[in-house]
Amino acid sequence: MSDNWMSDKELRRLTRGFQALHSVLRLRILAALAERESNVRDLEDVLRVSQPLISWHLTQLRQAGFVTAERVGREVRYQLQPAAFQELVGTIEALLGISLSDEGEINGTLEG
Amino acid sequence: MSDNWMSDKELRRLTRGFQALHSVLRLRILAALAERESNVRDLEDVLRVSQPLISWHLTQLRQAGFVTAERVGREVRYQLQPAAFQELVGTIEALLGISLSDEGEINGTLEG
DNA sequence: CAAATCCATAAATAACCGTTTATATGTCGT
Protein backbone atom coordinates (compact mmCIF):
# COMPACT_ATOMS: atom_id res chain seq x y z
CA MET A 1 0.00 0.00 0.00
CA SER A 2 2.47 2.64 1.16
CA ASP A 3 5.89 2.40 -0.43
CA ASN A 4 6.78 5.21 1.89
CA TRP A 5 9.90 7.30 1.88
CA MET A 6 10.71 10.70 3.22
CA SER A 7 13.86 12.78 3.01
CA ASP A 8 16.07 13.52 5.95
CA LYS A 9 15.23 17.16 5.55
CA GLU A 10 11.52 16.56 5.84
CA LEU A 11 11.98 14.28 8.80
CA ARG A 12 14.09 16.85 10.59
CA ARG A 13 11.45 19.42 10.00
CA LEU A 14 8.88 17.12 11.51
CA THR A 15 11.01 16.56 14.57
CA ARG A 16 11.43 20.29 15.00
CA GLY A 17 7.70 20.56 15.10
CA PHE A 18 7.37 17.87 17.74
CA GLN A 19 10.23 19.29 19.70
CA ALA A 20 8.48 22.62 19.88
CA LEU A 21 5.50 20.88 21.44
CA HIS A 22 7.24 18.73 23.99
CA SER A 23 6.86 21.16 26.89
CA VAL A 24 3.91 21.68 29.18
CA LEU A 25 4.54 25.39 29.27
CA ARG A 26 4.46 25.65 25.50
CA LEU A 27 1.19 23.77 25.34
CA ARG A 28 -0.19 26.17 27.91
CA ILE A 29 0.95 29.10 25.82
CA LEU A 30 -0.71 27.62 22.77
CA ALA A 31 -3.92 26.95 24.65
CA ALA A 32 -3.95 30.53 25.90
CA LEU A 33 -3.41 31.82 22.38
CA ALA A 34 -6.17 29.55 21.16
CA GLU A 35 -8.55 31.42 23.42
CA ARG A 36 -7.34 34.84 22.45
CA GLU A 37 -4.51 36.55 20.65
CA SER A 38 -2.18 37.92 23.34
CA ASN A 39 0.96 39.86 24.00
CA VAL A 40 3.80 38.68 26.20
CA ARG A 41 2.53 40.55 29.23
CA ASP A 42 -0.87 38.88 29.02
CA LEU A 43 0.72 35.47 28.90
CA GLU A 44 3.00 36.34 31.77
CA ASP A 45 -0.07 37.13 33.88
CA VAL A 46 -2.03 34.08 32.83
CA LEU A 47 0.78 31.54 33.11
CA ARG A 48 2.69 33.00 36.05
CA VAL A 49 6.17 32.57 34.69
CA SER A 50 8.91 35.06 33.96
CA GLN A 51 8.84 37.30 30.92
CA PRO A 52 12.11 36.11 29.34
CA LEU A 53 10.92 32.55 29.62
CA ILE A 54 7.69 33.33 27.83
CA SER A 55 9.59 35.23 25.19
CA TRP A 56 11.96 32.39 24.65
CA HIS A 57 9.23 29.81 24.23
CA LEU A 58 7.33 32.11 21.93
CA THR A 59 10.42 32.40 19.79
CA GLN A 60 10.65 28.64 19.57
CA LEU A 61 6.99 28.32 18.72
CA ARG A 62 7.29 31.04 16.11
CA GLN A 63 10.28 29.38 14.50
CA ALA A 64 8.31 26.17 14.32
CA GLY A 65 5.46 28.06 12.69
CA PHE A 66 2.83 27.41 15.35
CA VAL A 67 2.39 31.08 16.17
CA THR A 68 2.88 34.35 14.36
CA ALA A 69 4.04 37.65 15.83
CA GLU A 70 2.88 41.10 14.89
CA ARG A 71 4.24 44.31 16.35
CA VAL A 72 1.58 46.85 17.25
CA GLY A 73 2.81 49.89 19.13
CA ARG A 74 5.11 48.70 21.84
CA GLU A 75 3.41 45.37 22.17
CA VAL A 76 3.96 42.26 20.12
CA ARG A 77 0.77 40.35 19.58
CA TYR A 78 1.06 36.61 19.22
CA GLN A 79 -1.47 34.56 17.38
CA LEU A 80 -2.07 30.86 16.95
CA GLN A 81 -1.45 29.45 13.48
CA PRO A 82 -3.74 26.42 13.13
CA ALA A 83 -2.49 25.68 9.62
CA ALA A 84 0.86 24.64 11.07
CA PHE A 85 -0.84 21.91 13.07
CA GLN A 86 -2.78 20.76 10.08
CA GLU A 87 0.39 20.55 8.06
CA LEU A 88 2.09 18.62 10.83
CA VAL A 89 -0.72 16.11 10.93
CA GLY A 90 -0.74 15.83 7.17
CA THR A 91 2.96 15.02 7.17
CA ILE A 92 2.52 12.31 9.77
CA GLU A 93 -0.27 10.83 7.73
CA ALA A 94 1.97 10.78 4.69
CA LEU A 95 4.89 9.31 6.59
CA LEU A 96 2.95 6.53 8.22
CA GLY A 97 0.32 5.99 5.58
CA ILE A 98 -2.48 6.28 8.08
CA SER A 99 -5.47 8.54 8.35
CA LEU A 100 -5.83 10.70 11.40
CA SER A 101 -9.20 12.18 10.67
CA ASP A 102 -12.09 11.58 13.03
CA GLU A 103 -13.10 8.54 11.03
CA GLY A 104 -10.77 6.67 13.32
CA GLU A 105 -13.36 7.28 15.99
CA ILE A 106 -15.83 4.93 14.34
CA ASN A 107 -14.63 2.08 16.43
CA GLY A 108 -14.42 4.27 19.47
CA THR A 109 -11.58 2.14 20.74
CA LEU A 110 -9.19 4.11 22.84
CA GLU A 111 -6.33 3.13 25.08
CA GLY A 112 -6.48 2.25 28.77
CA MET B 1 -16.16 29.44 21.72
CA SER B 2 -13.66 27.30 23.56
CA ASP B 3 -13.52 27.89 27.31
CA ASN B 4 -10.65 25.49 27.21
CA TRP B 5 -8.88 23.94 30.14
CA MET B 6 -6.81 20.83 30.52
CA SER B 7 -5.25 19.25 33.58
CA ASP B 8 -1.53 19.16 34.19
CA LYS B 9 -1.68 15.41 33.97
CA GLU B 10 -3.23 15.43 30.54
CA LEU B 11 -0.79 18.06 29.32
CA ARG B 12 2.14 16.06 30.58
CA ARG B 13 0.85 13.05 28.77
CA LEU B 14 0.61 15.06 25.58
CA THR B 15 4.18 16.24 25.96
CA ARG B 16 5.33 12.68 26.48
CA GLY B 17 3.74 11.87 23.18
CA PHE B 18 5.51 14.71 21.40
CA GLN B 19 8.73 13.95 23.12
CA ALA B 20 8.60 10.42 21.81
CA LEU B 21 8.35 11.81 18.29
CA HIS B 22 11.05 14.44 18.37
CA SER B 23 13.78 12.24 16.97
CA VAL B 24 14.54 11.46 13.35
CA LEU B 25 15.48 7.92 14.23
CA ARG B 26 12.18 7.31 15.97
CA LEU B 27 10.26 8.61 13.00
CA ARG B 28 12.26 6.27 10.81
CA ILE B 29 11.40 3.39 13.08
CA LEU B 30 7.74 4.29 12.92
CA ALA B 31 7.85 4.60 9.15
CA ALA B 32 9.48 1.20 8.91
CA LEU B 33 6.86 -0.30 11.17
CA ALA B 34 4.17 1.35 9.09
CA GLU B 35 5.35 -0.67 6.13
CA ARG B 36 5.61 -3.92 8.00
CA GLU B 37 5.58 -5.31 11.48
CA SER B 38 9.20 -6.02 12.41
CA ASN B 39 11.51 -7.34 15.06
CA VAL B 40 14.54 -5.51 16.39
CA ARG B 41 16.92 -7.27 14.03
CA ASP B 42 14.93 -6.23 10.98
CA LEU B 43 15.01 -2.62 12.08
CA GLU B 44 18.70 -2.85 12.82
CA ASP B 45 19.28 -3.92 9.22
CA VAL B 46 17.01 -1.35 7.67
CA LEU B 47 18.12 1.61 9.74
CA ARG B 48 21.79 0.75 10.18
CA VAL B 49 22.08 1.61 13.83
CA SER B 50 23.09 -0.44 16.84
CA GLN B 51 20.74 -2.92 18.45
CA PRO B 52 20.65 -1.34 21.92
CA LEU B 53 19.80 1.99 20.36
CA ILE B 54 16.89 0.51 18.46
CA SER B 55 15.72 -1.27 21.57
CA TRP B 56 15.87 1.88 23.60
CA HIS B 57 13.87 3.91 21.13
CA LEU B 58 11.35 1.13 20.80
CA THR B 59 10.92 1.16 24.54
CA GLN B 60 10.24 4.88 24.45
CA LEU B 61 7.78 4.49 21.61
CA ARG B 62 6.07 1.65 23.41
CA GLN B 63 5.74 3.62 26.60
CA ALA B 64 4.19 6.44 24.63
CA GLY B 65 1.76 3.97 23.11
CA PHE B 66 2.81 4.40 19.47
CA VAL B 67 3.90 0.80 19.09
CA THR B 68 3.05 -2.50 20.71
CA ALA B 69 5.39 -5.40 21.37
CA GLU B 70 4.59 -9.07 21.13
CA ARG B 71 6.99 -11.82 22.00
CA VAL B 72 7.00 -14.70 19.51
CA GLY B 73 9.69 -17.28 20.04
CA ARG B 74 12.90 -15.50 20.73
CA GLU B 75 11.92 -12.51 18.72
CA VAL B 76 9.85 -9.55 19.78
CA ARG B 77 7.65 -8.26 17.03
CA TYR B 78 6.85 -4.59 17.05
CA GLN B 79 3.77 -3.15 15.49
CA LEU B 80 2.54 0.34 14.77
CA GLN B 81 -0.44 1.50 16.82
CA PRO B 82 -2.27 4.07 14.69
CA ALA B 83 -4.89 4.66 17.35
CA ALA B 84 -2.28 6.37 19.49
CA PHE B 85 -1.71 8.96 16.79
CA GLN B 86 -5.40 9.50 16.37
CA GLU B 87 -5.77 10.02 20.08
CA LEU B 88 -2.87 12.46 20.09
CA VAL B 89 -4.47 14.47 17.32
CA GLY B 90 -7.79 14.39 19.09
CA THR B 91 -6.23 15.77 22.24
CA ILE B 92 -4.58 18.63 20.37
CA GLU B 93 -7.87 19.44 18.74
CA ALA B 94 -9.52 19.55 22.15
CA LEU B 95 -6.77 21.63 23.68
CA LEU B 96 -6.65 24.22 20.94
CA GLY B 97 -10.24 24.09 19.82
CA ILE B 98 -9.26 23.60 16.22
CA SER B 99 -10.01 20.97 13.63
CA LEU B 100 -7.15 19.06 12.08
CA SER B 101 -9.06 17.12 9.48
CA ASP B 102 -8.19 17.28 5.81
CA GLU B 103 -10.36 20.34 5.29
CA GLY B 104 -7.13 22.29 5.58
CA GLU B 105 -6.16 20.71 2.28
CA ILE B 106 -8.94 22.42 0.36
CA ASN B 107 -6.62 25.19 -0.66
CA GLY B 108 -3.91 22.75 -1.43
CA THR B 109 -1.40 25.12 0.12
CA LEU B 110 1.49 23.25 1.58
CA GLU B 111 5.00 24.07 2.72
CA GLY B 112 7.61 26.02 0.78
C1' DC C 1 15.23 63.93 25.57
C1' DA C 2 13.94 61.45 29.81
C1' DA C 3 11.15 58.12 32.01
C1' DA C 4 8.31 54.27 31.55
C1' DT C 5 6.69 50.16 29.24
C1' DC C 6 7.18 46.07 26.52
C1' DC C 7 9.93 42.71 24.63
C1' DA C 8 14.24 40.25 23.08
C1' DT C 9 18.81 38.59 23.79
C1' DA C 10 23.08 37.02 26.32
C1' DA C 11 25.48 34.52 29.76
C1' DA C 12 25.54 31.09 33.17
C1' DT C 13 23.66 27.10 35.23
C1' DA C 14 20.86 23.05 35.69
C1' DA C 15 18.12 19.40 33.88
C1' DC C 16 17.28 16.25 30.28
C1' DC C 17 18.04 13.06 26.45
C1' DG C 18 20.53 10.31 22.92
C1' DT C 19 24.37 7.40 22.07
C1' DT C 20 27.83 4.10 23.03
C1' DT C 21 29.85 0.18 25.38
C1' DA C 22 29.29 -3.55 28.20
C1' DT C 23 26.49 -6.93 30.32
C1' DA C 24 22.28 -9.36 31.62
C1' DT C 25 17.81 -11.81 30.50
C1' DG C 26 15.24 -14.92 27.83
C1' DT C 27 14.54 -18.51 24.21
C1' DC C 28 15.65 -22.19 21.02
C1' DG C 29 18.29 -26.23 19.46
C1' DT C 30 21.22 -30.00 20.62
Add this chain to the structure above:
DNA sequence: ACGACATATAAACGGTTATTTATGGATTTG
Protein backbone atom coordinates in the same frame (compact mmCIF):
# COMPACT_ATOMS: atom_id res chain seq x y z
C1' DA D 1 22.64 -28.00 30.62
C1' DC D 2 25.32 -25.59 27.01
C1' DG D 3 25.96 -22.65 23.10
C1' DA D 4 23.88 -19.53 19.93
C1' DC D 5 20.67 -16.08 18.99
C1' DA D 6 17.46 -12.13 20.05
C1' DT D 7 16.45 -8.47 22.98
C1' DA D 8 16.68 -5.60 27.14
C1' DT D 9 19.02 -3.03 30.66
C1' DA D 10 22.86 -0.37 33.03
C1' DA D 11 26.50 2.83 33.33
C1' DA D 12 29.03 6.48 31.50
C1' DC D 13 29.64 10.18 28.47
C1' DG D 14 28.39 14.13 25.57
C1' DG D 15 25.29 17.26 23.59
C1' DT D 16 21.18 19.85 23.67
C1' DT D 17 17.57 22.47 25.80
C1' DA D 18 15.02 24.85 29.70
C1' DT D 19 15.41 28.18 33.23
C1' DT D 20 17.20 32.05 35.70
C1' DT D 21 19.41 36.56 36.07
C1' DA D 22 20.93 40.55 34.01
C1' DT D 23 20.99 43.73 30.29
C1' DG D 24 19.89 45.91 25.85
C1' DG D 25 16.64 47.67 22.14
C1' DA D 26 12.39 49.57 20.70
C1' DT D 27 8.27 52.46 21.39
C1' DT D 28 5.05 55.57 23.57
C1' DT D 29 4.20 59.53 26.74
C1' DG D 30 5.24 63.88 28.79
